[in-house]
Structures are given as C-alpha cells and as structure tokens.
Amino acid sequence: MKPLSRLHEKLSQGKFAITGECGPPRGSNKDVIDNKITLLNGFVDAVNVTDNQTAIVRMSSIAAAAHVVAAGLEPVMQMVVRDRNRIAIQSDIMGAYSLGIKNILCLSGDHQKFGSQPDAMNVFDIDSVNLIRTVRDMRNTGKDMSGFDLDVAPQMFIGAAANPFADPFDYRVIRLAKKIDAGADFIQTQCIYNMDRFKEWIRRANDEGLTEKVYILGGVTPLRSAGMARYMNKKVAGMDVPDEIIKRMDGVDKQYQADEGIKICLETIETLKELTGVHGVHIMAIEWEAVVEQLVTQAGLK
Amino acid sequence: MITGSQKPINEIIKLVEPYKKVLILGCGTCVKTCFAGGEDEVAVLASALRLSFKQMAKSIDIEELTIERQCENEFIQEASPGIARNEAILSLACGAGVQAMAKRFAKEVVLPGVNTTFIGIQESPGIFTEECSGCGNCSLAIFGGVCPVTRCAKKLLNGPCGGSQNGVCEIDPDTPCAWHLIIERLTTLGQLDNLKTYIPPKNWNTSLSGGPRKLIREDHII
Numbered sequence: 001m002k003p004l005s006r007l008h009e010k011l012s013q014g015k016f017a018i019t020g021e022c023g024p025p026r027g028s029n030k031d032v033i034d035n036k037i038t039l040l041n042g043f044v045d046a047v048n049v050t051d052n053q054t055a056i057v058r059m060s061s062i063a064a065a066a067h068v069v070a071a072g073l074e075p076v077m078q079m080v081v082r083d084r085n086r087i088a089i090q091s092d093i094m095g096a097y098s099l100g101i102k103n104i105l106c107l108s109g110d111h112q113k114f115g116s117q118p119d120a121m122n123v124f125d126i127d128s129v130n131l132i133r134t135v136r137d138m139r140n141t142g143k144d145m146s147g148f149d150l151d152v153a154p155q156m157f158i159g160a161a162a163n164p165f166a167d168p169f170d171y172r173v174i175r176l177a178k179k180i181d182a183g184a185d186f187i188q189t190q191c192i193y194n195m196d197r198f199k200e201w202i203r204r205a206n207d208e209g210l211t212e213k214v215y216i217l218g219g220v221t222p223l224r225s226a227g228m229a230r231y232m233n234k235k236v237a238g239m240d241v242p243d244e245i246i247k248r249m250d251g252v253d254k255q256y257q258a259d260e261g262i263k264i265c266l267e268t269i270e271t272l273k274e275l276t277g278v279h280g281v282h283i284m285a286i287e288w289e290a291v292v293e294q295l296v297t298q299a300g301l302k
Numbered sequence: 303m304i305t306g307s308q309k310p311i312n313e314i315i316k317l318v319e320p321y322k323k324v325l326i327l328g329c330g331t332c333v334k335t336c337f338a339g340g341e342d343e344v345a346v347l348a349s350a351l352r353l354s355f356k357q358m359a360k361s362i363d364i365e366e367l368t369i370e371r372q373c374e375n376e377f378i379q380e381a382s383p384g385i386a387r388n389e390a391i392l393s394l395a396c397g398a399g400v401q402a403m404a405k406r407f408a409k410e411v412v413l414p415g416v417n418t419t420f421i422g423i424q425e426s427p428g429i430f431t432e433e434c435s436g437c438g439n440c441s442l443a444i445f446g447g448v449c450p451v452t453r454c455a456k457k458l459l460n461g462p463c464g465g466s467q468n469g470v471c472e473i474d475p476d477t478p479c480a481w482h483l484i485i486e487r488l489t490t491l492g493q494l495d496n497l498k499t500y501i502p503p504k505n506w507n508t509s510l511s512g513g514p515r516k517l518i519r520e521d522h523i524i
Contacts, residue, residue: 108456108463113473126503129460163464168485174497175461190464237465237472
C-alpha cells in the first residue's frame with residue numbers, strides 16, 4: 001500500500017515514530033493551536049488533535065486539525081462516537097479528508113458524565129470498532145455505509161486506542177485483535193506507568209502475531225508533580241499509576257518533581273524503544289507541550 | 303417490570319394546587335411492586351397532601367382509588383365514577399398508564415405523580431436495576447444474557463471500553479461494567495469465543511430512533 005500519510009510512511013520504513021498531542025481551545029482562538037504547533041513542530045511526526053476530550057466542549061477536532069495542517073504539521077484527528085451518529089461520522093470523515101487530514105484515531109469517547117455538560121444526551125450509534133470499520137470500508141471500497149459510490153473516497157491512515165491497563169486484562173488482547181480485524185493500521189495506547197503490565201500485554205500481542213499486523217505506539221505522559229500522579233491514578237478513567245511511581249515522585253522535593261517526571265518518562269521511552277512489537281511513542285504532554293522538545297532530544301529520537 | 307419513583311411532594315403539590323377535588327389513582331401492577339404507585343403509596347400520598355394543604359390553610363378534597371392496571375381499558379373502566387366526581391386525576395401509574403387514562407378520558411385533566419424510570423428488576427430488596435431498553439431486536443443470546451445496549455453506558459457491542467477497571471464502569475463505582483459481566487458469564491458458559499465475533503452496527507430502526515413504535519397482532523384484531 002502506498003503510504004497514506006507521512007506518519008504511515010515513517011512507520012512503514014521501520015522507523016520509530018513519535019506522535020504528540022494538541023488539545024483544541026475552549027473557544028475559537030486559533031492562536032492557541034498555532035502556539036502549541038510551534039512548540040511541537042520538528043519534534044513529532046504527527047500530532048493528535050483531541051475530540052472534546054473528557055467531554056468538555058472545545059473547538060471541533062476537524063477544525064483544529066485543519067489549522068494543524070495549515071501550520072505545516074500532520075494531524076491525527078481524533079473522532080469519538082459519543083457525539084455523532086453514523087450519518088455525521090461519515091460526513092465528517094469526508095469533510096476532514098477534503099481539508100487535508102490524513103490520519104484518524106477512532107475512539108469511543110469519555111462518557112459525558114465526566115464533562116462540563118453532563119446533562120447532554122449521548123449518541124453511541126456505532127461503537128469504536130465499527131467506526132474503524134467504517135473508515136476502512138470507505139477507503140477500501142470507495143463506498144459509504146449504504147453502499148453508495150463516493151466520487152472521492154477518504155483515504156485515511158486509521159488508528160485505534162488500546163488500554164492494556166483496563167480490565168478484564170485477558171480480554172484486552174482479544175479486543176486489540178478485533179480492532180485490527182476491523183481495519184486499524186496503528187494503535188496508540190493509554191499512558192504507560194505500569195511497565196510490567198504493558199510488557200505482558202505486548203508479549204501476548206507478539207505471541208498472537210498482532211504486532212506484525214499493526215503499528216503500536218506506546219503512550220507516555222510526563223508527570224509534573226506527585227499530586228498529578230495521584231490524581232491520574234484515582235480520577236482518570238482507565239489509568240494505572242503504580243504506587244512505586246507515586247512514591248518516587250513523593251520522594252523528591254516539590255520543585256524538582258517535574259524533573260523526576262521527565263526522568264521517569266525518558267526511562268519509559270528507553271524501554272519502549274527496545275521492546276519487540278513497539279513501533280513508536282505517543283507523547284501526551286497535556287498543556288505542557290514545551291517539554292516535548294526536551295523529551296525527544298534527550299531520548300535520542302531527534 | 304416498568305419501574306418508577308414518586309415525584310417529590312412539592313412538585314405534586316404544585317401540580318394539584320389549581321384543583322379542589324382530586325382523585326389519586328394508583329396502579330396495582332408494576333409501580334406497586336416498586337413501591338411508587340400501589341394502594342399503600344396512594345394512601346400515604348393522600349394523607350401527606352391533606353396535611354400539606356391544611357398547613358397552607360387551603361382546602362382540597364382527595365379521593366383514593368387503585369385499579370389493577372391503568373394501561374388496560376378493561377381495568378380503567380372501574381375508575382369512571384371516581385373520575386366523574388373529581389376535577390383532576392393524579393395518576394401514580396407509569397407514563398403509559400397516564401397516557402392511557404388521558405386517551406380514555408379525553409376531557410379530564412390527568413397529572414403524572416410518578417417519574418417513570420426503566421424496564422428492570424428488583425435485584426435485591428429495595429434495589430431496582432435497569433435491564434432492558436426495549437430496542438426491539440434482542441441479542442442477549444450472544445452476550446450471555448447480559449444486555450450491553452442497556453447496561454453499558456456507551457452501548458458498546460464489540461467489547462469493553464478503556465474505562466473498565468476492577469469490574470466497575472468508569473461512570474460510577476457502584477455501576478458494574480456490563481462487559482465485565484458478559485465476559486464472566488461467557489466464561490462460565492464456555493462461550494468466550496462469542497467475544498471474537500464481530501457485531502455490525504446495530505439497526506436502531508426497531509428502537510425509539512425509528513419513531514414511536516406500534517405492535518400489530520393481526521390475529522387479535524377484531
């Protein structure tokens with residue numbers, strides 16, 4: 001297959017890929033995106049643009065991803081099935097591709113209960129597996145879900161999420177296989193703090209031959225403080241921050257905790273680089289984009 | 303059963319305030335079982351309303367009656383004389399019962415006294431849980447008898463989301479993850495392979511998305 005995007009090209013060449021993250025603003029200020037892109041450009045291969053993450057209303061991921069394209073960086077447009085039915089999903093995918101958006105990450109989406117407007121009705125017309133399949137089928141058959149021939153079919157490089165730290169653990173590899181069967185080309189994982197569990201997950205994925213069918217990018221988020229480590233462990237759905245990481249952060253004077261977080265993150269990236277079946281790293285430096293340059297440089301990825 | 307819970311007394315007072323004579327009409331089947339609108343609840347609510355109006359120095363005549371089911375014409379008929387004597391009916395039935403009364407007594411005021419909640423079961427004494435959303439196309443056979451359409455907060459059909467931890471749903475520590483239950487059940491039944499089956503997008507046309515539904519039994523039409 002001809003590379004569908006620069007991210008695809010890099011991964012297909014067997015190079016260790018780096019993706020970053022850019023959360024759209026709570027408003028219409030395009031400068032927020034431009035500023036984040038300035039910090040990330042040159043250090044990542046592509047940048048995820050989140051879709052109303054944690055169900056907090058923000059600028060749409062399509063519009064923000066189009067701004068990323070204009071700024072000269074390649075976006076991975078996130079799309080959740082929480083807010084759109086299949087009609088809107090297909091329409092938005094076509095529109096996004098027409099704006100030069102070539103990577104998509106297909107997600108269920110955080111429940112609106114976590115967000116700023118918990119009274120909202122959710123959609124969940126199709127699930128994330130069927131979103132993956134929809135993008136794949138549009139790309140490979142040139143038809144929409146009804147079988148209608150599209151004049152230009154979106155040709156997107158398709159991503160999906162995997163959370164090795166969610167339960168039931170035994171099912172997580174089956175779920176990965178299901179997403180690959182549906183058409184996932186690459187996977188970005190939940191933030192890795194529990195390396196033992198991640199290693200076990202990737203070992204099983206390797207054993208089943210799954211890592212030869214899909215590119216896996218391990219997710220990392222540098223911790224800024226011990227408080228953040230505790231917060232993520234308790235409050236963020238599907239997150240697993242082991243006690244030893246929290247203790248390690250606690251053991252450092254407050255003013256040096258961010259440095260310790262960077263150190264932990266670099267150690268994680270170092271391990272990921274050596275792991276069979278891992279093809280890259282997804283750095284989610286949430287509202288801390290400036291740290292990405294340091295991480296990428298010190299990890300020897302640049 | 304259809305479950306429901308009685309509206310807060312202050313809301314009910316506001317609903318009945320404009321009327322001098324009110325019939326509180328209980329329903330003796332579903333809402334009786336979930337302690338929202340049976341004979342006992344009618345009696346307690348009537349006393350509470352009488353007391354409240356007395357304290358407000360307002361007069362109101364309250365009559366009490368409970369029929370077997372407000373959703374069936376056969377039983378509704380029994381309420382006719384009581385309805386004729388009053389200005390408004392405060393129905394403690396589910397939404398179907400309230401509407402059946404409004405259809406049958408086109409000129410009468412019918413007020414809802416209950417918030418209808420869901421189709422569910424009494425899981426343990428006093429605890430009712432939602433089990434079915436009446437989607438019109440039952441797939442319980444492949445999910446080991448646990449419905450993800452109703453019990454998964456994201457209606458996921460191809461496995462749990464990344465928010466399921468320790469058997470609990472991400473939305474609330476008191477809500478079990480439906481997919482965790484499905485996997486447990488399928489493990490017990492030796493049908494875990496069901497999970498590998500790809501489930502295509504659901505046809506929601508048989509659900510409320512297709513508009514208000516009608517069930518037609520030609521063989522019973524007279």
